[in-house]
Amino acid sequence: MRNKKIKIKPIRIKATFIIYLLVFLLLSVQLFRRMVIQGEFLGNKAERQFINEAKISPKRGSILDRNGRELAVSADVYKVNLDLLAMQEYCVRYKRTKEEVSEEISEALSIDNNKVISMLDKTDNNGRLLRGMTLERKIEKDKIDKLREIRKTKRYNFMIIENDSTRLYPNNNFLAHALGIVDLEGEGVFGLEKYYDKELMGLSGIRIAELDKNASELPYEDVVYTEAVNGKDVILTIDENIQYIAQTIADKALKDTKAKGVTIIVTNPRNGEVLAMVNKPDFNLNDPRMGIVDNERLQQLWRNKAVNDVFEPGSTFKITTISAALEEKVTFVNDDFYCNGFTIVNGTKLKCWKETGHGAEKLIDILENSCNPGFIELGRRIGQERLNKYIYDFGFGKPSGIDLTGEASGIIKPTDQMTDLDLATISFGQTDAASPIQILAALNTIMNDGIYSTPHLMKEIVGADKNGGITVSKPYEEKNQRQVISKVTSNSVAKMLEETVSKGSGKQAYIEGLGIAGKTGTAQKAKIGGKGYVEGKYIASFIGAAPYDNPKISVFVSIDEPEGEHFGGVIASPVAKELFQQIFNQMAINPVKQ
CATH class of the missing domain: 3.90.1310.10 (Penicillin-binding protein 2a (Domain 2))
Known part of the structure; x- marks a missing residue:
């Protein structure tokens, strides 16, 4: 029997070829998509699964x-x-x-299971887990x-x-x-x-x-x-012992005066090192929110008033005016002044705190008595331009450069906007505004032979080398040091400030043999967002350093809105006295017997 030939129709061959071709093309497209288009993505995904x-x-x-x-x-x-x-x-x-x-x-x-369950369905913005x-x-x-x-x-x-x-x-x-x-x-x-x-x-x-495939490390x-x-x-630069003394004294002052707040700063006036910095009330660093939900109230609690807040300094600012007057030689030690209790400037009556007046005075007397008319006269002699030059040179109107966040610049009346009335009020501590650290830095300049040094808290930054040894990575570097007034002027003002404490308005800070130089201040609180002052609201303050002829420490004390007595010489000076006493005891420096 003859074999029957199987006849394959050409159309079937073509159909089979086309099917194979389509499959090949589809596989090629898939391979191209996977290997080229999605290659990087899939490779990273695979790597994540096995890495x-x-x-x-x-x-x-x-x-x-x-x-x-x-x-x-x-x-x-x-x-x-x-x-x-x-x-x-x-x-x-x-x-x-x-x-x-x-x-x-x-x-x-040891956490609530409901808390865990509630988090297990969280997705991103695209709805993916x-x-x-x-x-x-x-x-x-x-x-x-x-x-x-x-x-x-x-x-x-x-x-x-x-x-x-x-x-x-x-x-x-x-x-x-x-x-x-x-x-x-x-x-x-x-x-x-x-x-x-x-x-x-x-x-x-x-x-x-x-x-491996079970997600265990190979x-x-x-x-x-x-x-x-x-x-x-x-x-x-902080000294734990001095900080503890300052905090204890600030706590007591806050309680005794029933004040809104107390600020204390202690520095080395020779180099600007901050030895202590206290604001009361304060907070526990391990529980900084203290249960407070209101964010504005929390920010107020966290504000470092020593550097973040400004106020019209009052009579502590007079150290700048008298320094400028002596440096510019518009006054001298035996200069004569007269106070009848007020001065009229452009029709405005500016009163002295002693309304009956101090009468005839010498230069040292207007400082000891904190006499406003005397300083108005000094301001008039200096003039707007020269006074503002010294104000800026002493560090007001710009950040001191202290290594803390949120430092305030202060508020200084521009020279071209300063009227005669402004000049008068600025000369005794009103109109312009400054932070506590700026005020203390100005005093330090006087106590440091007229040389300004930047207040700072970092002494050095240290790290470990490759062998585990300690190396100093970055010691503190002074950047803003400058000669503001001459050594002769600064020493003259320092001696007058010592007499201001031993004989004048700061006598409640006096400790025999310590040679404390200082100045008190009583400032009315300016209205926020408006002109004038808040009735019955004051900041009492004291700045000082000792010993005046070779200073070891300087202090700033302010008491914000005390109840009852509000004069700096009455409530801030005794706080400063306690500070000096305890700090010098800690430093084992005994008063010099006269």
Whole structure:
């Protein structure tokens, strides 16, 4: 039987060819899309599935006082992030419910299970489950150990455990406004923590390891590890003992005067080092919000009034006027003045605090008596342009450069806008406004042979070298030092300020043998957003340094809105006296017997 030939129709061949061709084209398109168009995306996705990448947080540097005592430190803790998409995939694969998983997590961390459950469906703006949601922070090691055991045994690889740190302040409210605080991310919010944030923070490290199909690390593979660089330590000029004295005295002054607030600053007048800085009331650095919900009230609590607030300084400003007058030689030590209780300037009657007048006076008398008419006369002789030159040279009207956040510039009447009446009021401490640190810096200039030095709190920044040894990374560098008045003028004013304390308006700050030089001030509080002054609201103040001929410390004291007595010579001077007494006892400097 002859074999029958199978006849294949050409149309079938063509159809088969076309089908194979289409399949080939589709596969080619898919390969092109996957390998070229989506290659990078899919490669990264695959890499993420088989790579475990963990951030290693650096340890924030410490803040210490000048003697190495810890004021702010960081402790090692942990944080837990959840990959919610991976968690969803895990639950589907192993037939677990999110409620079951969350219960184990919450039990290990000792947190409310409802809180955990409420976070497990969180999505991004595109509706996708979050891949790195922070579940809990500041977790202690014992809890993390429990969580790590669960992660290992249950294969909870959607849990990401990272190093974290928490900021601790061993002395609670000690130096609160100057130190400042950090946020949950460990970044400075205000104060020294903010100002030196870059130095304190350090650099993060990273750990990268390969995973197997079960998301467990491959033991034979190399781990890529970049060590974190810890932050540097900031050593302050602050003396813990002097700070403690200042805080104790400020607390007592606040209670005794029933005032709205008390501010005390202690510095070394020779170099501008801040030895203590206090604002009362203050707050606990370990609980800075203190339960306060209102943000405006909270910001007021956190304001460092020593540098952030300004006020019309009153008679403490007279040290600038008398220095300018002596330097410009428009007055001299034996110059004669007369006070009948007031002076009329452009039809406005400007009163002396002693309405009956002081009568005939010498230059030293108008300072000792804090006589307004005498200083109005000095201002008239100096003139607008020259007086403003000295005001700016003494550091008013611009930030002092102190290493704290939010420093106020102050308010100085421009020379071309200054009337004769303005000149008169400015000369005895009204119209212009200054911060406490600016006022103290001006006194320091007089006590430092006429040389201005920038007030500062950083003494040096130190870090560890490669061998673990301590090296000084950055010592403090003076940037604004300048000669404002001559040494002769400054010494003359310093001696007159000593007599102002020993014989004049500041005598309640006098301590025999200490040679305290100082000036009192009583300032009316200006109306906010309007002209004039608030009835019955005052700031009583005192500035001083000792010993006047070789000063070791200088102080600023202000008492804001005291009840009852409000004169600086009556309520601020005794506070300064107690400060000098206790600080000199601490420094083991005894009064010189006359």
